[in-house]
Amino acid sequence: MIAYIEPYFLDNDAEATSAVTAAVLSTDGVSESLNIQGEILCGGAAADIAGRDFGGMNCVKPLAVVRPVGPEDIAGAVKAALRSDKLTVAARGNGHSINGQAMAEGGLVVDMSSTAENHFEVGFCGDTAYVDVSGGALWENVLKRCVSEYGLAPRSWTDYLGLTVGGTLSNAGVSGQAFRYGPQTSNVTELDVITGNGDVVTCSEVENSELFFSVLGGLGQFGIITRARVLLQPAPDMVRWIRVVYTEFDEFTRDAEWLVSQKDESSSFDYVEGFVFVNGDDPVNGWPTVPLHPDHDFDPTRLPQSSGSVLYCLELCLHYRDSDSNSTVDKRVERLIERLRFIEGLRFEVDLSYVDFLLRVKRSEEIAKEIGTWETPHPWLNLFVSKRDIGEFNRTVFKELVKNGVNGPMLVYPLLRSRWDDRMSVEVPEGEIFYIVALLRFVPPCTKASSVEKLVAQNQEIVHWCVRNGTDFKLYLPHYKSREEWIRHFGNRWSRFVDRKAMFDPMAILSPGQKIFNRSP
Ligand code: FAD
Secondary structure (H helix, E strand, C coil), rough: EEEEECCCCCCCCCCCCCEEEEEEEEEECCCEEEECCCCEEEHHHHHHHHHCCCCCCCCCCEEEEEEECCHHHHHHHHHHHCCCCCEEEEECCCCCCCCCCCCCCCCCCEEEEHHHHCEEEEECCCCCEEEEEECCEEEEHHHHHHHHHCEEEECCCCCCCECCCCCCCCCCCCCCCHHHHHHHHHHHEEEEECCCCCCEEEEEEECCCHHHHHHHHCCCEEEEEEEEEEEECCCCCEEEEEEEEEHHHHHHHHHHHHHCCCCCCHHHHCCEEEEEECCCCCCCCCHCCCCCHHHHHHHHHHHCCCCCCCCEEEEEEEEEEECCCHHHHHHHHHHHHHHCCCCCCEEEEECCCCCCCCHHHHHHHHHHHCCCCCCCCCCCEEEEEEEHHHHHHHHHHHHHHCCCCCCCEEEEEEHHHCCCCCCCCCCCCCCCCEEEEEEECCCCCCCHHHHHHHHHHHHCCCCCCHHHCCCCEECCCCCCCCCCHHHHHHHHHHHHHHHHHHHCCCCEECCCHHHHCCCHH
């Protein structure tokens, strides 16, 4: 079937078209054949899939959505764009970006979900297990298959697993295991990538290494990941999930930093995260967000009189096997927890399966869908802030600017720079210890657009405060409007980023939604 796409002439909702072997793209009078085995969707059908993202604050019209069968289709789309004057191509993972990063206005969006099942093969390199998965696979499905079929699991995760392999590898992929194993980008050893030149390339640390490290944390700028080799480890059966509360930020950070800095794995927990919450009974922002079970009660009389507007919670996990006795697990937990200086009586814990723990945010997703806050805008802000500046950040941002909460989690926990490879494209602050800060704002249904704008403005105020204050920080999942800001973001690695772009996507076709480079005619 031939799909004839006339973006600049047609403005109606063209019927979704299924093109089995060939489509003809016509842009600016240039007609070229596009050999696509998969589907091509146009007009309203394309906008339904790729016109909006999780952030819900951008709405653009793609020319078409390509649902590839395999890498050849993706290469075909890139080559068609290369032959045109202005076409761009954006890979779309699960569209969970906040600021339109996976969008392509008037361009081709490659819906990676159609390739999700393309790879799933577990192998070994010496003693090390790995799995080859599609760039379009959801981490949730990678987890389920690895555990149920092989008793193995990737080592480094994100909190929420409804994200794609290619999407998180294009950023970093961070959760409570990253202090030990590094981000997800540090846990892949080989990739198949379609570059902006339309080449299909296998790359690793030793083969086409410049492309490999460019793509990791590369914001989709250098290539589309179609396969990733992800390192695995034996999956534990169970997790003891613990939360302990602090009033003083200094004590919270001292304990968190001590835990993430232990060289010996048995001297720390297997997962370390933390969050800030409001010192009050607000059900969305306050005390009730801490307990892990309906039977748990947060007893505020345990709090010292001196407690401030916000409190801090360290979130920890210990992995264990079904064969470990309760008393063995208790002993291991007590040995680790005894040196932490949290408030007595404000400790909560539950035992659950490893898979249920990793899927914990799915329940929050279901609730948000029920009450309508999954579909509303999400003006989120994610930053990495150095250990040097996190105290000042706490005083100004947590204790003042967002002291009433953000209607969602406010994460803050330390990571180690030595677990991040400098050759990757992702930017982190200087210094060995830095914190991820995530203000995950949820907006009630029917909130006025002007109120959402105020939240975006508050995010900008925080970023501007960091800049004015000389804070050593980087935006995570960055979003900037001007080239100057991108140059500041990359600092002395900007020229490397530009050189890599010239090498792998010289016409600036890929991931236009990041708004870093303009398409070359
Ligand atoms: P998309 O949003 O679809 O794409 C993101 C970028 O990557 C775009 O530029 C896109 O063009 C590009 N891209 C997509 N697929 C590919 C590919 N195969 N090859 C090359 N480029 C590609 N992040 C964390 O690190 N830790 C967390 O705990 C975490 N939790 C989250 C929870 C929720 C509820 C949400 C919405 C996001 C969370 N994130 C987290 C952020 C997440 O990492 C980003 O949204 C990321 O972009 C992945 O989403 P996605 O797969 O939908 O990618």
